[in-house]
Amino acid sequence: MAADTRRSAAAPRYVYLFSELEEVQAGLGDDWDAVRALLGGKGANLADMVRLGAPVPPGFTVTTEACKAFLAAGEVFPPGLWEQVLTCLEAIEKSTGKRFGDPRAPLLLSCRSGAKFSMPGMMDTVLNLGLSDEVAAGMVASNADPRLVYDLYRRLIQMFGSVVLEIPDESFEKVIRELRESAGVASDAELGAEAWRQAVDRFKTIVHHFTGDEFPQSPREQLRLATAAVFASWNTRRAVDYRNAANIPHDLGTAVNIQAMVFGNADDDSATGVAMSRNPSTGEPGIEGDFLCNAQGEDVVAGMRQTRSLDELQQLMPEQYAQLVEIAKRLETHYRNMQDMEFTIERGRLWLLQTRDGKRTAQAEVRIAVDMAEEGLLTRQEAVCRVSPDRVDFFLHPQLDPRALEGRKPLGRGLNVSPGAAVGTIALDADTAERWAKDGRDVIMVRPETKPDDVHGMLAARGVVTERGGRTSHAALVARQFGKPAVVGVEALHVDLDQREITVGDLVLKEGDWISIDGTGGVVYEGRLETVVPDLENPQLRTLLSWADEFRRLGVRANADHPRDADRARRLGAEGIGLCRTEHMFFEPGRLEIVQRMILSKSRTERSEAIAELLPFQRSDFVGLFRSMSGLPVIIRLLDPPLHEFLPAYDELIQDLADLKVRLQHMHTMSEIDEALDQIRTKQDFLERVKALREANPMLGTRGVRLGILIPDLTRMQVRAILEAACECRREGVEVEPEIMIPLTSHVAELRDQQRTLESEARQVFEEQRMEIPCRFGTMIEIPRAALTADQLAECAEFFSFGTNDLTQTTFGISRDDAEAGFLMQYIKRGILPSNPFATIDRDGVGKLIEIAIGLGRSRRPDLVVGICGEHGGDPASIALCHELGLDYVSCSPYRVPIARLAAAHAALALHPGQ
Ligand code: ADP
Ligand code: MG
Ligand code: MG
Numbered sequence: 062m063a064a065d066t067r068r069s070a071a072a073p074r075y076v077y078l079f080s081e082l083e084e085v086q087a088g089l090g091d092d093w094d095a096v097r098a099l100l101g102g103k104g105a106n107l108a109d110m111v112r113l114g115a116p117v118p119p120g121f122t123v124t125t126e127a128c129k130a131f132l133a134a135g136e137v138f139p140p141g142l143w144e145q146v147l148t149c150l151e152a153i154e155k156s157t158g159k160r161f162g163d164p165r166a167p168l169l170l171s172c173r174s175g176a177k178f179s180m181p182g183m184m185d186t187v188l189n190l191g192l193s194d195e196v197a198a199g200m201v202a203s204n205a206d207p208r209l210v211y212d213l214y215r216r217l218i219q220m221f222g223s224v225v226l227e228i229p230d231e232s233f234e235k236v237i238r239e240l241r242e243s244a245g246v247a248s249d250a251e252l253g254a255e256a257w258r259q260a261v262d263r264f265k266t267i268v269h270h271f272t273g274d275e276f277p278q279s280p281r282e283q284l285r286l287a288t289a290a291v292f293a294s295w296n297t298r299r300a301v302d303y304r305n306a307a308n309i310p311h312d313l314g315t316a317v318n319i320q321a322m323v324f325g326n327a328d329d330d331s332a333t334g335v336a337m338s339r340n341p342s343t344g345e346p347g348i349e350g351d352f353l354c355n356a357q358g359e360d361v362v363a364g365m366r367q368t369r370s371l372d373e374l375q376q377l378m379p380e381q382y383a384q385l386v387e388i389a390k391r392l393e394t395h396y397r398n399m400q401d402m403e404f405t406i407e408r409g410r411l412w413l414l415q416t417r418d419g420k421r422t423a424q425a426e427v428r429i430a431v432d433m434a435e436e437g438l439l440t441r442q443e444a445v446c447r448v449s450p451d452r453v454d455f456f457l458h459p460q461l462d463p464r465a466l467e468g469r470k471p472l473g474r475g476l477n478v479s480p481g482a483a484v485g486t487i488a489l490d491a492d493t494a495e496r497w498a499k500d501g502r503d504v505i506m507v508r509p510e511t512k513p514d515d516v517h518g519m520l521a522a523r524g525v526v527t528e529r530g531g532r533t534s535h536a537a538l539v540a541r542q543f544g545k546p547a548v549v550g551v552e553a554l555h556v557d558l559d560q561r562e563i564t565v566g567d568l569v570l571k572e573g574d575w576i577s578i579d580g581t582g583g584v585v586y587e588g589r590l591e592t593v594v595p596d597l598e599n600p601q602l603r604t605l606l607s608w609a610d611e612f613r614r615l616g617v618r619a620n621a622d623h624p625r626d627a628d629r630a631r632r633l634g635a636e637g638i639g640l641c642r643t644e645h646m647f648f649e650p651g652r653l654e655i656v657q658r659m660i661l662s663k664s665r666t667e668r669s670e671a672i673a674e675l676l677p678f679q680r681s682d683f684v685g686l687f688r689s690m691s692g693l694p695v696i697i698r699l700l701d702p703p704l705h706e707f708l709p710a711y712d713e714l715i716q717d718l719a720d721l722k723v724r725l726q727h728m729h730t731m732s733e734i735d736e737a738l739d740q741i742r743t744k745q746d747f748l749e750r751v752k753a754l755r756e757a758n759p760m761l762g763t764r765g766v767r768l769g770i771l772i773p774d775l776t777r778m779q780v781r782a783i784l785e786a787a788c789e790c791r792r793e794g795v796e797v798e799p800e801i802m803i804p805l806t807s808h809v810a811e812l813r814d815q816q817r818t819l820e821s822e823a824r825q826v827f828e829e830q831r832m833e834i835p836c837r838f839g840t841m842i843e844i845p846r847a848a849l850t851a852d853q854l855a856e857c858a859e860f861f862s863f864g865t866n867d868l869t870q871t872t873f874g875i876s877r878d879d880a881e882a883g884f885l886m887q888y889i890k891r892g893i894l895p896s897n898p899f900a901t902i903d904r905d906g907v908g909k910l911i912e913i914a915i916g917l918g919r920s921r922r923p924d925l926v927v928g929i930c931g932e933h934g935g936d937p938a939s940i941a942l943c944h945e946l947g948l949d950y951v952s953c954s955p956y957r958v959p960i961a962r963l964a965a966a967h968a969a970l971a972l973h974p975g976q
Pocket of ligand 2: 415
């Protein structure tokens with residue numbers, strides 16, 4: 062084509078026609094991701110749709126490279142770019158038979174942003190470029206509908222005015238409102254040619270007023286300025302906010318798509334809309350969306366007019382609807398993903414203007430992945446990989462408590478565009494929402510409609526409500542993507558921004574009042590309602606997780622201290638308990654007092670008595686755990702924390718004692734005084750003991766295995782409780798697999814000591830009980846020395862469990878509690894550490910220690926069982942590392958078990974995709 066002849070020899074190629082996709086793709090080694098990076102997602106897919114034979118108005122794409130060059134040069138076009146644009150423009154003129162700026166047969170163009178990753182509505186687009194006074198007059202003279210012509214022209218001035226000239230859109234909207242009022246009509250669609258002609262005049266005055274210049278009458282000038290403005294919109298605040306929230310790099314730049322206009326506002330046989338190939342909230346099959354008759358572009362997404370559901374299009378224009386369904390199917394099959402499409406019908410003819418992978422809720426994501434695998438569009442492996450493990454978290458989102466809803470009348474109903482419940486105080490604009498949220502308040506942002514500028518408020522809010530807007534409105538899209546519960550199009554509700562209040566009938570709610578929303582059902586309630594967390598009963602999720610189970614190699618266990626947690630973990634798919642922290646049992650009411658007596662005891666007998674009193678409690682706890690984990694291994698860790706944690710804090714005791722002594726001075730009766738003296742004595746005892754137990758670094762002090770060595774009776778009691786419970790359960794027919802774990806080991810001699818104690822106690826219990834139960838003995842690895850001498854430890858230990866919280870503290874030599882409130886956050890902010898090592902395992906340091914420990918341990922004991930029980934066990938990136946390093950299982954909190962199952966499958970499939 063002609064492009065080659067005009068292009069200057071030196072300038073790189075910056076512009077490609079939609080029809081030149083093959084060439085672009087071949088130039089990039091057939092790498093579709095690179096094509097998207099160069100042409101942007103919108104441009105790449107427009108060209109791709111042309112190739113697939115979908116009806117797309119002709120056009121071309123100015124690459125992201127051009128944008129980067131433009132921004133790098135301080136917002137000037139790189140040499141050669143404009144000439145290339147004009148060359149491609151000629152090609153469009155040829156294929157449409159119209160000419161840009163020609164009053165007889167004018168070509169009108171849109172100039173559209175489009176980055177590699179979709180950022181809906183965040184950047185700018187200008188429609189109807191190419192209109193001027195002369196062109197408009199020419200169109201009317203050659204019998205075009207004057208209403209259409211002036212509507213298009215005023216839209217051009219309005220969009221060009223706000224996007225390119227940065228005039229507040231409200232100035233234009235105000236004029237339209239006045240025109241509607243004086244014509245006595247409710248909607249723009251009812252305004253006639255004369256009204257729009259007046260709008261054009263008044264808009265031109267506004268432009269002159271704000272800029273001191275006339276609205277540019279040269280179509281080429283319009284195109285040049287619009288292209289520059291679209292490039293520049295890459296760096297607007299809202300675009301930057303969005304990229305930060307969506308983790309999109311800031312150096313990609315946007316492409317610009319320049320495309321022949323088609324007119325959804327041509328007449329009543331014209332329409333424009335957005336269609337999803339499946340329901341984006343629930344994932345149900347069948348196209349879903351909104352449209353408007355006799356409207357253009359932004360009208361649908363902006364939420365200014367109440368849109369109609371696509372079901373109505375089926376009635377109104379059955380042929381076009383059928384064609385849309387057929388194209389949706391074709392695009393889904395091609396992209397193997399749910400599509401979000403923009404379409405326009407001009408005088409009965411359907412055009413596609415955009416397609417992209419649709420944003421969807423977690424529920425829809427899971428359902429679509431499973432359905433597509435069942436339809437044969439995806440393999441099961443692909444379906445599993447489609448759903449990011451973190452998304453499973455959304456199934457645990459709170460819902461409004463059904464009991465709180467009984468007999469309560471909703472404030473209003475709207476569309477349930479993003480599920481989950483949210484409770485908060487009404488904030489009527491994004492800045493307020495953000496400010497209040499920063500102050501720690503829960504807010505629900507309530508708006509007439511949301512605009513791209515509102516994103517920071519939506520991110521800060523717990524939930525979003527809008528008065529207008531449809532399923533594909535901007536608010537809905539963003540809420541879904543970020544998992545914010547949202548109800549849009551609540552028509553009963555009226556937002557009054559001047560009075561800072563919302564009204565529903567006679568009811569008035571002020572900004573700051575509480576409301577509750579149910580994004581799953583699309584309902585808004587007055588007041589602050591209770592919420593509950595549901596269980597993961599979703600059938601598609603169950604299917605997906607069962608597939609994940611087939612592909613993963615890592616086992617998944619849970620950290621659970623109570624039978625109720627163990628039950629829940631098992632329901633969520635845990636294959637045993639990886640960590641039961643016995644100290645949690647010590648804190649329960651009725652027990653703490655015994656534990657304190659044990660700590661305060663002055664003689665060994667006194668202490669033994671207290672310990673013996675604890676035995677029945679511990680035993681019954683373990684019975685509960687074994688029952689709920691019948692047939693699965695249960696790792697119980699012996700007492701770990703420093704003893705002072707069971708006593709009141711030092712400062713608190715000093716304070717209490719002072720208070721008591723002051724009160725003593727004012728007491729009158731003997732019994733009062735006696736009682737106070739008693740209390741003083743107890744507190745004094747506590748204080749003595751607390752003083753004696755005080756350590757400068759308690760986390761590195763008398764805790765873990767060190768306690769068991771100093772107080773062997775404690776180890777004996779715990780071992781006895783575990784094994785007696787095991788025997789009791791076995792008698793009931795429960796299959797028990799107890800495993801006893803020693804915390805904080807650093808030297809093999811410590812393990813040998815505890816093993817001796819354990820074995821002698823076990824022998825005794827088994828004799829008394831007249832049965833024997835296999836019980837594994839193992840250790841936590843949470844100190845570098847343990848990792849480095851793991852071969853020695855493996856002589857005693859039959860299993861290892863990496864306690865990566867402590868292992869991270871001891872490897873870095875930092876105290877987590879102090880660091881996370883202090884320098885660590887600075888480190889992360891300044892990029893000194895890439896991420897928080899307490900959230901994701903530090904691969905190079907802690908990861909290396911794990912690797913060494915596994916290697917050494919297995920060299921001595923090939924069947925050594927190795928797991929992890931730190932909080933990292935529920936973190937997908939850490940789980941991937943555990944898979945790589947050959948651990949046998951991860952153990953995490955019950956609610957993270959499903960996330961871990963999916964993450965473990967992702968890890969396996971990433972390393973062995975062919976599985
Ligand atoms: P966004 O990324 O904000 O969706 P788009 O570039 O997709 O911006 O365009 C905004 C609106 O204008 C969309 O509704 C789109 O369908 C419409 N539009 C864009 N180009 C054309 C065109 N050539 N003809 C008709 N409508 C168009
Ligand atoms: Mg779009
Ligand atoms: Mg620990």
